[in-house]
Amino acid sequence: MSDATQSTPAPKRSALQALEIDTRLLGMVGAFIVVCLVFNVLTDGRFLTPRNIFNLTIQTVSVAIMATGMVFIIVTRHIDLACGALLATCSAIMAMTQTAYLPQLVGLPLGHPAIPWIAIAVGMSAGALIGAFQGWMVGYLAIPAFIVTLGGLLIWRNVGWYLTNGQTIGPLDPTFMQFGGINGTLGTTWSWIIGILAVVAAIWALFSARRNKIAHDFPVKPMWAELVNAGIIATAVLGFIAILNSYEIPRGRLRRLFEARGETLPDDFTAAYGLPISVLLLIAIAIGMTVIAKKTRLGRYIFATGGNPDAAELSGVNTRLLTVKVFALMGALCAISAVVASARLTNHSNDIGTLDELRVIAAAVIGGTALSGGIGTIHGAILGALIMQSLQSGMAMVGVDAPLQNIVVGTVLVVAVLVDIIYRKRLGAK
Amino acid sequence: MATPLVDLKDISISFGGVRAVDNVSINLMPGEVVGLLGHNGAGKSTLIKILSGAYQKDSGEIWIDGEKAEINSPRDARRYNIETIYQTLALADNLDAASNLFLGRELTTAFGFVDEAKMESETKKIMARLNPNFKKLGEPVSALSGGQRQSVAIARAVYFNAKILIMDEPTAALGVHETQMVADLIKELKAQGLGIFLISHDTREMLDLCDRVSVMKNGALVGTERVEDVTEDDILSMIILGKNPKEAA
Ligand SMILES: Nc1ncnc2c1ncn2[C@@H]1O[C@H](COP(=O)(O)OP(=O)(O)OP(=O)(O)O)[C@@H](O)[C@H]1O
Ligand SMILES: [Mg+2]
Numbered sequence: 093m094s095d096a097t098q099s100t101p102a103p104k105r106s107a108l109q110a111l112e113i114d115t116r117l118l119g120m121v122g123a124f125i126v127v128c129l130v131f132n133v134l135t136d137g138r139f140l141t142p143r144n145i146f147n148l149t150i151q152t153v154s155v156a157i158m159a160t161g162m163v164f165i166i167v168t169r170h171i172d173l174a175c176g177a178l179l180a181t182c183s184a185i186m187a188m189t190q191t192a193y194l195p196q197l198v199g200l201p202l203g204h205p206a207i208p209w210i211a212i213a214v215g216m217s218a219g220a221l222i223g224a225f226q227g228w229m230v231g232y233l234a235i236p237a238f239i240v241t242l243g244g245l246l247i248w249r250n251v252g253w254y255l256t257n258g259q260t261i262g263p264l265d266p267t268f269m270q271f272g273g274i275n276g277t278l279g280t281t282w283s284w285i286i287g288i289l290a291v292v293a294a295i296w297a298l299f300s301a302r303r304n305k306i307a308h309d310f311p312v313k314p315m316w317a318e319l320v321n322a323g324i325i326a327t328a329v330l331g332f333i334a335i336l337n338s339y340e341i342p343r344g345r346l347r348r349l350f351e352a353r354g355e356t357l358p359d360d361f362t363a364a365y366g367l368p369i370s371v372l373l374l375i376a377i378a379i380g381m382t383v384i385a386k387k388t389r390l391g392r393y394i395f396a397t398g399g400n401p402d403a404a405e406l407s408g409v410n411t412r413l414l415t416v417k418v419f420a421l422m423g424a425l426c427a428i429s430a431v432v433a434s435a436r437l438t439n440h441s442n443d444i445g446t447l448d449e450l451r452v453i454a455a456a457v458i459g460g461t462a463l464s465g466g467i468g469t470i471h472g473a474i475l476g477a478l479i480m481q482s483l484q485s486g487m488a489m490v491g492v493d494a495p496l497q498n499i500v501v502g503t504v505l506v507v508a509v510l511v512d513i514i515y516r517k518r519l520g521a522k
Numbered sequence: 523m524a525t526p527l528v529d530l531k532d533i534s535i536s537f538g539g540v541r542a543v544d545n546v547s548i549n550l551m552p553g554e555v556v557g558l559l560g561h562n563g564a565g566k567s568t569l570i571k572i573l574s575g576a577y578q579k580d581s582g583e584i585w586i587d588g589e590k591a592e593i594n595s596p597r598d599a600r601r602y603n604i605e606t607i608y609q610t611l612a613l614a615d616n617l618d619a620a621s622n623l624f625l626g627r628e629l630t631t632a633f634g635f636v637d638e639a640k641m642e643s644e645t646k647k648i649m650a651r652l653n654p655n656f657k658k659l660g661e662p663v664s665a666l667s668g669g670q671r672q673s674v675a676i677a678r679a680v681y682f683n684a685k686i687l688i689m690d691e692p693t694a695a696l697g698v699h700e701t702q703m704v705a706d707l708i709k710e711l712k713a714q715g716l717g718i719f720l721i722s723h724d725t726r727e728m729l730d731l732c733d734r735v736s737v738m739k740n741g742a743l744v745g746t747e748r749v750e751d752v753t754e755d756d757i758l759s760m761i762i763l764g765k766n767p768k769e770a771a
């Protein structure tokens with residue numbers, strides 16, 4: 093078992109190795125760029141307009157939020173087929189809370205500032221509780237997650253139906269609707285501020301990690317590589333903000349906004365949407381989930397349990413309770429997705445989130461989450477969701493028939509997993 | 523007589539119809555190495571898994587330091603400072619050596635986040651003692667050789683100031699040099715006053731390292747002898763025939 097071969101560090105490191113960029117991530121970003129460019133050509137440049145990019149991002153948010161939770165579920169070797177249905181139940185609960193329960197039972201008048209927040213809190217509690225219950229059945233009663241959530245798929249969609257008697261509930265509270273996308277954006281100035289803050293934070297994180305490594309005598313990347321990484325991050329973040337800031341609010345809509353305030357629209361006035369609050373929410377969740385995955389014990393236990401459940405149990409991890417926590421987290425995320433989805437549609441309808449479970453699983457899997465457990469990243473899942481959404485909207489813009497769209501998406505899912513398997517074999521990992 | 527560190531009394535466990543451990547009693551004194559020998563499937567691993575909390579006994583009692591102990595999970599065993607190197611190693615293949623070493627007991631920063639750098643440098647230190655050639659600190663343990671994996675499992679058991687150490691075939695995959703290092707480690711830990719249960723099929727190694735050896739056959743205890751009172755042949759006949767030649771004599 094001598095490691096003589098390993099004892100000399102590899103002398104030549106390619107530029108890519110020095111940057112320590114995950115090649116798998118690079119491949120996905122590459123695939124995403126190719127998809128965008130191809131559709132841009134096919135649509136005569138309509139795909140990569142600020143307007144379409146804006147729409148693409150707000151359409152991705154709901155699935156992407158749930159996909160971050162699905163990563164943890166799949167990493168621990170489970171599956172959640174109920175997330176779309178749970179989204180519907182949470183959406184129904186929140187819609188009823190803000191339009192019926194609070195005004196009629198508690199007596200808060202419609203439009204009261206506390207209403208949206210109470211509704212969201214109720215929805216998230218319900219989601220977490222239902223998730224925890226499903227997790228308890230999986231962890232403590234040892235019913236396979238596939239069965240528990242297959243049952244849940246039927247149960248929660250129809251619990252949602254009973255809560256609303258099958259009716260569409262709307263319009264929702266105006267503040268609540270700001271989480272939907274187009275109805276809640278930060279405008280140019282705040283978008284820039286957030287973008288710059290994000291860049292500063294990212295660079296600070298990069299260099300504090302470097303300092304920490306040096307303090308413990310670990311090898312670090314060459315300085316130029318660190319700077320290139322920082323440059324890539326800054327360009328990506330600020331470029332994204334610039335694109336969103338160049339999508340101008342149509343004049344008709346501006347006129348209505350001004351009239352609502354009793355003013356008239358000046359002739360030379362323009363304003364852009366900027367960063368949607370829903371996208372900001374997704375970014376915050378992505379950061380939070382990544383911190384959980386990488387920096388907390390909970391995250392460690394999730395990945396250890398996925399890698400080897402017996403080893404985790406023998407090392408003192410309470411894997412049953414862990415299952416409950418992971419499903420509860422997923423439930424809470426379903427509720428947040430329900431906020432975004434129903435706010436985007438401005439109402440709750442019965443079929444909200446239908447088939448989302450499949451999109452969410454596909455996003456996580458395209459994003460590199462291994463169904464055999466133990467492997468997966470949050471940013472990968474979000475990128476997976478973005479790729480799926482781009483494919484779908486791109487094909488719709490090109491005018492591909494709906495049945496063919498689904499055939500393509502299905503094929504992409506299978507091929508993506510095949511490519512992943514081949515890639516991992518090459519790497520020698522599992 | 524001093525109180526034993528561990529006293530296993532009349533332990534039994536069955537899997538379905540198989541009585542894997544049948545009324546076995548053994549004990550362990552501080553600073554003592556007790557070897558467990560026996561054919562494949564004799565019940566050695568099962569017995570020590572009861573002590574480490576991986577299995578729950580059907581009957582019998584576990585006494586630690588003169589007090590009756592309730593060990594129903596690996597977490598309970600850790601509370602009694604029992605550390606175990608499992609025959610199957612019990613590593614999470616997708617995680618690196620440091621993550622495995624500290625699994626369940628991560629070092630954290632003041633903010634409650636896991637302190638990756640600290641854990642890695644601690645791992646580096648302890649691995650240097652066990653296996654100086656070990657360099658693959660950042661890679662998932664699935665990329666390690668059998669012996670390297672074993673070194674990680676050993677490091678995990680000895681890092682956390684155990685009082686009772688269980689080693690189930692710790693040197694099965696190790697090279698000559700690494701086996702010697704583990705033997706030295708066992709002697710060092712013994713000198714520090716730890717009690718060690720050691721399982722191995724290498725009779726000569728056992729006679730060298732252990733103070734007493736217990737032989738099991740088909741789940742039952744054949745006998746326990748001080749090493750200075752028996753020859754290698756005596757032990758072999760205990761393992762194969764299931765009879766204690768000294769008692770027969
Ligand atoms: N989880 C289990 N379920 C069913 N039977 C088991 C289980 N664990 C062990 N056994 C049985 O119990 C008996 C004792 O097994 P054990 O692993 O303790 O043997 P061992 O003495 O450690 O053998 P070896 O030298 O091969 O490691 C065997 O017959 C085995 O098949
Ligand atoms: Mg064994």
